Amino acid sequence: MKGILYYFSGTGNTKWIADKMKYYFDLKGYELNLCSIEDIEDLNISKHKFIVIGTPIYGKSAPKLVEKFIKKIPNTKENMKCIIYSTQGSKSCAYIEIIKNILHKKGYNVVVQTTITMPNNYYFALGKISKINYVESILNLADKKVKYIVNKFVNNNIYIEKTYFIQLKLEALVSKAFKKTLPKLLKNLQVTNECMSCGRCIRNCPTSNITLENGKVVFHNNCILCLRCIYICPINAITYKGRKIVQIQNNIIKSLDIK
Ligand SMILES: Cc1cc2nc3c(=O)[nH]c(=O)nc-3n(C[C@H](O)[C@H](O)[C@H](O)COP(=O)(O)O)c2cc1C
Ligand code: SF4
Ligand code: SF4
Known part of the structure; x- marks a missing residue:
């Protein structure tokens, strides 16, 4: 059985989950192709038997480019099976319920709806540092959850995590x-004088928000605050509120295909 997983991942967490999902589906003899939402040229879903959508959560909702992608997904008459997952720092996020409702209206059969806790990539912006042990334990749990979800799907079970009405309403306010x-x-977002103009942040910004002007990195107004540029700069030359990131998440960043 052949499926496709569409994901967006700013700093690698959502891609890390996508890779795990592919791994566990492979073990069950299913073929799962991964496709970054950033790279989609032709959205041809009908040639697949099932679809997976993965998104990080920013301010209790999905990044703009994921919202646009979900709107663009074509209607289906085949009741196509669908898995949706979000990754976020907290235990859950109600926004996944909104994605489910949109997909239901388009004719998809959402059989797995889950929120997976991952290391919070925004933590450093608040002046906090996650301990390595903590990150490792979160990844361990996330791995187990992916395995569990894949088993549910393969065994034709439905796994929908409950979202409460009050949570939906409160989180909608936070999102706004x-x-x-x-x-x-x-x-x-600022760049320090240490920048060596290597262009890595420019090549990898998902919204083409960074340019090089007179040898200097310049940020424009099309940023979604995915933090990728901060996480991938080889010399940590991009700061947020003057703070540099501690690169404790290198193992996760490696899951991204950096150009
Ligand atoms: C701008 C921004 C806002 C965020 N808002 C939330 C949030 O509201 N709730 C939460 O639990 N995590 C939040 N996070 C943490 C991310 O959702 C989490 O680390 C996610 O796994 C990142 O995925 P990625 O590495 O695939 O981009 C936020 C991260 C960023 C960059
Ligand atoms: S990735 Fe870092 S060093 Fe390279 S251009 Fe961007 S800010 Fe400068
Ligand atoms: S400028 Fe940086 S934070 Fe903003 S969208 Fe581009 S990579 Fe993401």
Whole structure:
């Protein structure tokens, strides 16, 4: 059985889960192809038997480019089976329920809906550092959860994590506030004089928001705050609120295909 997994991953967490899912599906004899939402040219879903969608959570909702992608997904008459997952720092996020409802209206049969806790990539922006042991234990649990989900799917079980109405309403308010403050938050991204103009951040920004002008890195207004540029700069020359990241998540970043 052949499926396709569409994902967006700013700093590698959501891709890490995608890789694990592929691994566990492979073990069951299923073929799962991975496709970054950033690279989609032709959205041809009908040639697959099932679809998986993975997104990180920013301010209690999905990044703009994931929202746009979900809107673009074509209707289906085949009741196609679908797995949806989010990755976030907290235990759960109600936004996944919104994605499910949109897909239901388009004719998809969401059989797995899950939120997977991963290391919070925004933590450093708050001046916090996650301990390595903590990161390792989170990854361990995430791995087990992916294995569990794949088994559920393969055995034709339904696994929908419950979302409470009050959580949906509260998180919708947080999301609205986050989207409103986003333009302000983007001003926190800065580049230091250490930058050696290697162009890595420019090549890998999912929204082409960075350019090199007179040899200097310049940020524009099309940023989604995915933090990828900060995480992948080889010399940590990009700061957020003047803070440099501690590269404890290198094992995860490796899951991204960096150009
Ligand atoms: C701008 C921003 C906002 C975030 N907001 C939330 C949030 O509201 N709730 C949460 O649990 N995690 C939040 N996070 C943490 C990420 O959802 C989490 O680390 C995710 O796994 C990152 O996935 P990625 O590495 O695939 O981009 C946020 C991260 C960023 C960069
Ligand atoms: S990745 Fe870092 S060093 Fe390279 S251009 Fe960007 S900011 Fe400069
Ligand atoms: S500028 Fe950096 S944080 Fe903003 S979208 Fe590009 S890579 Fe992500």
